[in-house]
Amino acid sequence: MSNTGAVTNTAEWEQKCSHPEYKRIQMKKNALSKTIKYLQSAEGSAYIFIFPSIILLMMFNIIPLLAAFGLSFFDVPITLDSAKFIGIENFKTAFSDARFVNSLKVTAIFTAIEVPVQVIGAMIIAAFISENNLKNKFFRAIYFLPVICSATAIGIMWKMILHSNVGFFTYALSSMGLGRINFFNDTHMAIFTVAFISIWRSFGISAIIYVTAIQNVNGSLYEAAKMDGAGSLRQFIDVTVPSIRPTFWFILMTRFAGSLQIFDIIYMTTNGGPNYTTESTVTYVYSRAFSSGSQMGYASTMSVILFAVIMIVTVIMNKRMNSEDM
C-alpha cells in the first residue's frame, strides 16, 4: 500500500490514523518523546548523568572482572591459552595454602594500622589547617608533596633511608645513641615500617580532601553554634564532623579498599619479607600470577576471595552510609 498521495479528506485521515502501522509509529513517537521528556526531568536526567561512567566502567572494569572471576575455576597459565576446568579446586587450595592465609592476616594487620590513621588522624590534622592563612597553606602544600611523587621513587628513597646498615636515618638514630633499628628485616618491625611509608605517601590526599570538605561547610552553622556558646572543640564535634560525613565515608571506604590491595610499596621495599611478615594478599597474588610458574587461575581465585571480603565490608558500610546521610 502506498501512502504517497496527500491526505485530502477526513475519512481518509481517520482511516490512516486508525491504521495499525501508523498507530505503532505514533506510539513509538509518543514513547520517544515521553522518554526524552523523562530524561530531561529532574529524576530521569540522572540516567544521562551516570551513562558515560557506567558504560566505561562496564567495558573496562566489569567485563574484565567477570572474566577474571571465570578464570578462578580454571587451571590456566599466564598467557591464558590452555585451560583445564577444575571447578572449586582452586578455592579449596587457597584455604589450605598457609601463605594465602598468612597474607590475609598481614593484609588485615596493615589495614588496621593504616585506616584509622588516614580516617581519624587526617581529619584532626585537616581541622587544624583548614583555615586559609599563610601558615596553613604552607603546611597543606608540604603534606601534599608525597602524593605527587611516583611510587617507584618513594620506594627506592625509603629503602635507602631506612637501610638496616647504610641508611641515612638508621645511621642518624644510632649516632644519637638510639641503637641500630632494623626497619626492614625485623619480623615485628617490618609491617609497621611498610604501613608508615604507605601512610606517609597518601596522608596528604586524605588531609586535603578533608580540608576541602571542611571549607565547604555552611558558615551559618558555625554562627548558630557560636551563639549557643559552643567552644571550638564543641563546634568541631557538633558542626564540622556531622557536616563532612560524606567525605568521612569516602575516605573510610577508599582507604579501606586501598589498604586491602596494598602492593606497590611492599613490592618496592620488602617484597613480602622478612619471613613473609609483609606479604600482603595482592603481593602474593602478583607473585603467583607473574613471578613463578604463572598460575593465573589460582591468582584469580585468591583475588575473588579478597574481592568478596572487601565487597561484604563495603556493602555493610554503604548501608550505614546511606541510612545516615541520604
Add this chain to the structure above:
Amino acid sequence: MNSKGLKKTMLGIPVFIVLTVLALTVVVPLLWLILSAFKTEKEILTYPPTFIPHNLTLANFTATVKRIKIITYIKNSVIYAGVTTTLAVVVNSMAGYAYARKKFFGKGAFFLITLATMMVPFQVIMVPLFLVVYKLGMYNNYLGLIIPRVAVAGSIFMMRAAFANLPVELEDAARIDGLSEFGIFWRIMLPQVKSSVICLIILSINGSWNDLLWPMIVASDTKMRTLANGLALFVGQNTIQYGASFAGALISLLPMLILYILGQRYFVEGMASSGLKS
C-alpha cells in the same frame, strides 16, 4: 572570619609543634632525595651516609637526558594525563552529581557496581582488560591509553561526597529559573565544588603521570612511552642506578609541583567564590 575547625586559642603551640614535626617527616626524606640527585653514585652509597653533598654534580641529570627521549616522553605524558583528566572531570563529576543529588530507580545497584570496580587489584583484571582493549582496536594508540582510564570509581565517589554537601535551595532556585538539568549541573552546581574539582584534576593528572604499568602494556610502540616508563629504566633487574633514578624522579616531579602550586591557589579560592560563605 568564621572559625572552621579547631581554633588555635588554647591549643596553639602544641598543635604548631605537631604540625611542624609532621612537615619535617615529609620534607626531610624528600630533601635527602633531592640532594642525592646531585651526589655522585659513590657518595650515595657511602658509609657513613651524607645528607649534604660533598661535591655537587649534574652527571645524574645528563645521564637521564642522554638515556631517555625525554621530549617525546614528556609529550606523551602530557597527552595521556591531559586528555584523560579532561574527560575524567566531566564523566566522574556528572556521575558523582547524580549519585549525590538525584533519586532514581537502580541507584543503589549502579552505585554498588561502581564501588565494586574499586575492590579489584589491577594486576588481576589486567590481562582480560588488555584483551577487551585489543578487540576494540584500541591497541597501540592513544585511545587505548586514555579511554579505559577515564571513569574512576574513586573520583566518582569523591565528587559524590562533594556534591552531597551543597544545600537544596541552590538547585531549586535554578530550576525555578528554568535552567535545564544539565545547565543546573554545569552552571550552578559544578562551580560550587570547584575545590573538589581541582582536587580531582590534580589526582587524575598525578595518577596518569606516574602510571607505570598500563601505558607499557597497551602500547608496544616505543614512540608511545611515557615519562614514568622512561624513568623506570634506571631500576635494573639486578642493580639500581640511584643517582639517575633520583634525578629522573626530580625531573618528573617538577611539572607536578608547578601544577600543584598553581592549583593550590584554586583550592583556596574554591571556597571564597562559592557565595555560600556567611
Add this chain to the structure above:
Amino acid sequence: MKRKLISVILAAAMTVVSLAGCGSSTSAKASGELATENGESVSKKADKPVTIKFWNGFTGSDGDELVELVDKFNSENKYGINVEMDISASLDEQLASAFAAGDGPDLVLFSSASRFTYGDYLQDISDIFDKTDLKKDDFIEAYTDYCSEGDKLYLMPMEIVGFYLYWNKDLFKAAGLDPEKGPQTWDEYVEYAKKITDADKNVYGSGLCYGYNYQMAHTLQRFGDLAVTKGDDGKWKANFDGNSGYAKFLDTYKSLVDSGDNPLTDDTDSMMTAGQLGMTINGPWLTSGMDTAGINYGIKAIPTGDADKMSSAEVIGMAVTTLASEDAKQACYRFIEWWNSKDDNGECPSEKWSLDFGYPTYLKSVLESDAYKANDKVMSMTNTDTSLRADFIVDSAFPGIGKIISDVIPQMTQPVLFDNKDSGETLTECQKIADTIVGEYNE
C-alpha cells in the same frame, strides 16, 4: 586453538552485561588478520628488509649498551633489517598480554627458564645454523643444552650469568689477611668473616642475604648439590629432606648472623658497594657499582662445599616467537648471526658484551681470543673447563625451576633465620612443598 578460553570467558562476560555487540565484529577481524599472517607462504627464503620487534627487560646500565649495539646493527646490516627494540620494566606483564592477544614481539631476550613459561609461543630455531653462517660447534654445549628440549632449540645464548665470590681487598688487609687470596673453603670463609667483622666501624665479614633467592640458590648447591634431579625411575625427585649439605649451609648462615658476622639484611649490594662488607656472593653486575665506588675487590668461584666441583649458571638468550612471520624469523636470525660474528674490523658484539660487563662467554672462538684472555676480570669468572656441568639449582631440564627458587628457597632460609627452627626439620617441611611442585611435572 590459542585464546579460546579467554575468548569464551570474555564473550560470556560481555553477554552478561549485554554489550556483546561491541566486541564481536572486531574480534572476528582480529583473528582473521592473524590467520593470514600465520598462513603466509613458507617458501620465501631470501632476506627481506623487514622491521622486527625486539623485547627485553634490560633496564639498568646494560640496557644503554644494548641500545647502542642495536643501533649499530640497524645502520650497518646489508639486508635493510630494522630492529625496533623495547626495553620494559614489566616484561612479564607485557608478554602475558601480548601473547594472549597474539600481537607482540618477534624476538625476545630472557632467561632460558622462560621457555617453560612461554614454551607454546616460541619457535624451534635449530635451523639457524643452516640459514646463517653460524657454526653449531662454536657454541659451548653446556649452555645450548639449557636452551633446548630434545632436538629443538628455543633460545640462542646471549649472556651467561654465574654467581661468584667477591671480596674487599682493603678490608682483608685491615684484618691481617692476604688480600690477594679469597677463601678456598667454607671453613676459611667463616674464619675470615670473623676476622674482618668490626662492629665499631659497622663492618661485617660475610654478606649472605636471605632476601636474595638467587644468591641463596647458587650458594646452596655448592653445599648440597641440585635440589631437583631425575631419579632412576625417570621421574623428577626433590632432594631437600635429609640433605646434610643444605642443613650445613643453613646452620652456617644462622651462626654467622647470631655471632654478628653477617648482617641481617635483604640488601647486601649497597653495603658491598659502600665498602662495609668483607665478602659477598653475587653476579657480574656488582662489579660496575664497585668500580664506580672505587672498591678494591677480588673475584673467584664460590667455594665448593660437600658437593662435587661444579659451575652454576643461568643462560639468558634470544628466542623467536610464534608471532614472527617467516621473513621476520629470518631477520631475527640475521640479528643473532651479527651478534655472534666478527665484523670487518674483527669486532664481535658478543665479545664486547662479555668484556664490558664481565659475563663469561659461550663462544669457543671468543674464549680463544687474545682480548678475552687478557681480561682478568672476565677470566676470573670464566670456567675454562667447558665440560663441567653448569646446571643451576635444579637439573636444567626441570621446568619448575622458578617455583623452586621463589617458593621453596625462602622457606628454607627464613624459618631457620627468624623462627630459630632446626635446619633438619625445616628441610623436611621444604621437602613437602617441593614434592607438590615436582609432582605437577611428573604427571
